[in-house]
Amino acid sequence: EAGVTQSPTHLIKTRGQQATLRCSPISGHTSVYWYQQALGLGLQFLLWYDEGEERNRGNFPPRFSGRQFPNYSSELNVNALELEDSALYLCASGREGNLLEYTEAFFGQGTRLTVV
Amino acid sequence: EDQVTQSPEALRLQEGESSSLNCSYTVSGLRGLFWYRQDPGKGPEFLFTLYSAGEEKEKERLKATLTKKESFLHITAPKPEDSATYLCAARGGSYIPTFGRGTSLIVHP
Numbered sequence: 001e002a003g004v005t006q007s008p009t010h011l012i013k014t015r016g017q018q019a020t021l022r023c024s025p026i027s028g029h030t031s032v033y034w035y036q037q038a039l040g041l042g043l044q045f046l047l048w049y050d051e052g053e054e055r056n057r058g059n060f061p062p063r064f065s066g067r068q069f070p071n072y073s074s075e076l077n078v079n080a081l082e083l084e085d086s087a088l089y090l091c092a093s094g095r096e097g098n099l100l101e102y103t104e105a106f107f108g109q110g111t112r113l114t115v116v
Numbered sequence: 117e118d119q120v121t122q123s124p125e126a127l128r129l130q131e132g133e134s135s136s137l138n139c140s141y142t143v144s145g146l147r148g149l150f151w152y153r154q155d156p157g158k159g160p161e162f163l164f165t166l167y168s169a170g171e172e173k174e175k176e177r178l179k180a181t182l183t184k185k186e187s188f189l190h191i192t193a194p195k196p197e198d199s200a201t202y203l204c205a206a207r208g209g210s211y212i213p214t215f216g217r218g219t220s221l222i223v224h225p
């Protein structure tokens with residue numbers, strides 16, 4: 001079974017530009033989570049999509065946005081890039097279980113975004 | 117607000133020296149406590165899910181346990197290949213997995 005795939009693996013952008021990161025979930029998974037992992041910091045929650053809808057977003061400015069497509073793949077867009085946006089961006093996919101239990105999320109290998 | 121705190125931040129062990137990593141969590145209505153392993157520059161690799169206090173799960177040299185406020189990851193007779201950062205995450209009523217900062221484990225041969 002194919003895992004979560006992210007592209008590109010590395011991305012170098014100039015301050016002020018826009019970046020688009022892509023994620024394909026595991027087959028059968030309808031939820032996609034995006035996290036930012038800056039150097040030396042923990043995983044910071046960015047966005048959660050489920051069944052094509054944005055369900056929740058973390059404490060990030062509006063220039064971080066995304067969407068989920070009908071095939072459950074997802075895009076993360078970062079506008080007006082700043083130097084501090086340099087980080088590993090991780091995508092995870094999961095599926096909801098019954099009302100009392102929720103299944104684990106599986107991560108991709110990440111996109112390393114460098115803003116210069 | 118959901119919170120997850122891991123300790124210690126870093127741990128150095130000799131090969132074969134058993135130890136435990138701690139994960140303290142504060143979430144409303146726990147709906148899963150997850151452990152992941154992360155190697156440098158890679159995405160986290162799923163290890164365990166625990167749902168209720170008293171639950172235990174094992175995989176090779178790793179054993180995860182859960183109480184109402186904490187989870188422990190016990191590492192028995194570790195090997196150098198167990199060196200990695202171990203992440204804990206808790207999922208509560210917000211449905212968003214909240215991660216701790218991780219414990220960086222180094223096992224010396």
